[in-house]
Amino acid sequence: MAQPSIVVVGAGPAGVRAAQTLVAAGIRPVVIDEGRRAGGQIYRRQPEGFTRSHEALYGTEAKRARDIHQTFDAMIPHIDYRPETLVWHISGGQVWTVGADGAHRSIPYDGLILCTGATDRVMPVKGWNHAGTYSLGAAQIALKAQACAIGSKVVFLGSGPLLYLVAQQYVKAGANVAAVLNTAPASARIAALPRLAAQPGALWNGVMLTIALKRAGVAMHHGVTPIEIEGDAQNGVSAVAVRLANGREMRFDCDAVGMGHHLRPETQLADLARCEFAFDPAVRQWLPVRDADGRASVPGVYLGGDGARILGARSAEASGTLAALTALGDFGLPIVAGERQKLRRAIAGYDRFAKGLAQAFPWPVAQAAALPGDAIVCRCESISAGDLRAVVNETGAREANRAKALSRVGMGRCQGRYCGLAAAEVIAAEAGMPIETVGRLRGAAPVKPVAFCTANEPEAPAA
Ligand SMILES: Cc1cc2nc3c(=O)[nH]c(=O)nc-3n(C[C@H](O)[C@@H](O)[C@H](O)COP(=O)(O)OP(=O)(O)OC[C@H]3O[C@@H](n4cnc5c(N)ncnc54)[C@H](O)[C@@H]3O)c2cc1C
Numbered sequence: 001m002a003q004p005s006i007v008v009v010g011a012g013p014a015g016v017r018a019a020q021t022l023v024a025a026g027i028r029p030v031v032i033d034e035g036r037r038a039g040g041q042i043y044r045r046q047p048e049g050f051t052r053s054h055e056a057l058y059g060t061e062a063k064r065a066r067d068i069h070q071t072f073d074a075m076i077p078h079i080d081y082r083p084e085t086l087v088w089h090i091s092g093g094q095v096w097t098v099g100a101d102g103a104h105r106s107i108p109y110d111g112l113i114l115c116t117g118a119t120d121r122v123m124p125v126k127g128w129n130h131a132g133t134y135s136l137g138a139a140q141i142a143l144k145a146q147a148c149a150i151g152s153k154v155v156f157l158g159s160g161p162l163l164y165l166v167a168q169q170y171v172k173a174g175a176n177v178a179a180v181l182n183t184a185p186a187s188a189r190i191a192a193l194p195r196l197a198a199q200p201g202a203l204w205n206g207v208m209l210t211i212a213l214k215r216a217g218v219a220m221h222h223g224v225t226p227i228e229i230e231g232d233a234q235n236g237v238s239a240v241a242v243r244l245a246n247g248r249e250m251r252f253d254c255d256a257v258g259m260g261h262h263l264r265p266e267t268q269l270a271d272l273a274r275c276e277f278a279f280d281p282a283v284r285q286w287l288p289v290r291d292a293d294g295r296a297s298v299p300g301v302y303l304g305g306d307g308a309r310i311l312g313a314r315s316a317e318a319s320g321t322l323a324a325l326t327a328l329g330d331f332g333l334p335i336v337a338g339e340r341q342k343l344r345r346a347i348a349g350y351d352r353f354a355k356g357l358a359q360a361f362p363w364p365v366a367q368a369a370a371l372p373g374d375a376i377v378c379r380c381e382s383i384s385a386g387d388l389r390a391v392v393n394e395t396g397a398r399e400a401n402r403a404k405a406l407s408r409v410g411m412g413r414c415q416g417r418y419c420g421l422a423a424a425e426v427i428a429a430e431a432g433m434p435i436e437t438v439g440r441l442r443g444a445a446p447v448k449p450v451a452f453c454t455a456n457e458p459e460a461p462a463a
């Protein structure tokens with residue numbers, strides 16, 4: 001076969017390492033990323049002209065960030081790099097893209113390596129639709145990319161490692177953090193310690209974050225039950241009301257909330273590529289199936305990084321490399337013997353740690369069942385928990401896509417990225433069914449909105 005044409009989607013740690021592996025083997029891959037600059041989420045770069053150092057921006061991860069950025073920059077002459085380009089569909093052996101210039105292209109591939117990363121996993125709270133409520137990731141992006149805080153007095157609410165990381169980044173940047181409110185009980189973190197010990201460095205970083213927040217005098221509570229994010233349409237968020245683990249109710253005044261419960265893989269492109277999915281009870285999510293070497297269930301499609309399973313940035317580098325090596329091997333190109341085995345072993349360690357994180361920061365399932373009827377679940381379409389429950393009870397819709405069709409939950413701009421998992425929990429609780437029987441919202445093209453004029457343009461050949 002002539003040199004295979006390989007497309008890598010995503011230029012985060014997984015995509016960068018996948019592309020680097022291909023380039024080292026003499027392939028010139030197409031690398032597509034929606035972002036203006038490569039780096040992905042954790043190593044998100046500031047726009048040109050901003051001058052904060054890697055150390056100021058990435059703290060303990062500065063060295064790795066610099067390495068990823070320099071590796072990518074050095075690789076640009078050897079790849080077909082398409083920044084600010086959204087892959088909005090995959091079909092017929094082609095990825096369909098729209099670029100910042102509005103141009104629409106379809107790119108055929110022999111091999112496709114999906115390194116699409118993650119988004120926040122969010123459990124709704126009554127009042128989270130008030131202006132000033134951001135996901136944790138968005139709160140971090142504001143700080144990392146633009147040096148802006150989301151408010152002048154911020155409460156962080158939810159669970160997961162990002163809760164503490166972003167709060168500490170805000171403190172370090174001089175922002176006023178009113179409280180860190182963790183829905184996970186302290187006992188969960190203690191029970192998870194044996195698994196978390198699989199990555200002692202990461203565990204230590206987590207401990208240091210908590211110590212830094214304590215030293216900064218930030219109020220921190222575990223095992224909280226959110227009651228409401230208070231506010232009004234005129235002024236936005238004004239406070240967060242919660243029940244503490246000891247049963248006492250408390251209000252924390254604030255003008256912004258950063259909220260999230262760890263992450264979910266960004267799987268819509270894998271879905272459009274017709275990859276098989278399997279339910280993972282540890283995280284209560286449907287994830288694309290991949291074998292130990294990164295192959296998806298569809299020949300020629302490979303999965304790397306958090307887009308397949310949330311295992312963190314270091315694992316993303318390893319699994320991106322592994323996916324590319326596997327693709328090379330499948331195309332009959334030579335690869336170093338033993339390399340894949342080393343990567344598989346490393347990924348197994350990250351996997352154990354990730355299971356520890358899932359145990360330490362459980363998704364607050366009971367919160368979905370207890371959501372008041374007027375609490376919004378789908379912010380894009382303003383669908384409340386009551387609307388969704390009515391559809392379940394009045395129409396018998398107990399499958400996620402059916403409930404979507406009848407209620408419009410997950411039908412807006414985010415295509416269910418932010419509400420899909422919570423909506424499934426609301427349906428499962430109302431119908432008294434196990435969550436896996438509700439299924440998952442199917443990915444649909446376009447995965448993100450594209451302009452009508454763009455979609456209507458005739459197909460143009462790849463540049
Ligand atoms: C908002 C956010 C902040 C995070 N911050 C941290 C942190 O500070 N520390 C930490 O340890 N972990 C953080 N994480 C976890 C983080 O995702 C890492 O585990 C790591 O970045 C994963 O690497 P990756 O290459 O798999 O994905 P990412 O780094 O997420 O890269 C995926 C890339 O794919 C691109 N992409 C996705 N879909 C498409 C599409 N349809 N078309 C074109 N391009 C697409 C995205 O633009 C992105 O650049 C964060 C996650 C999120 C969602």
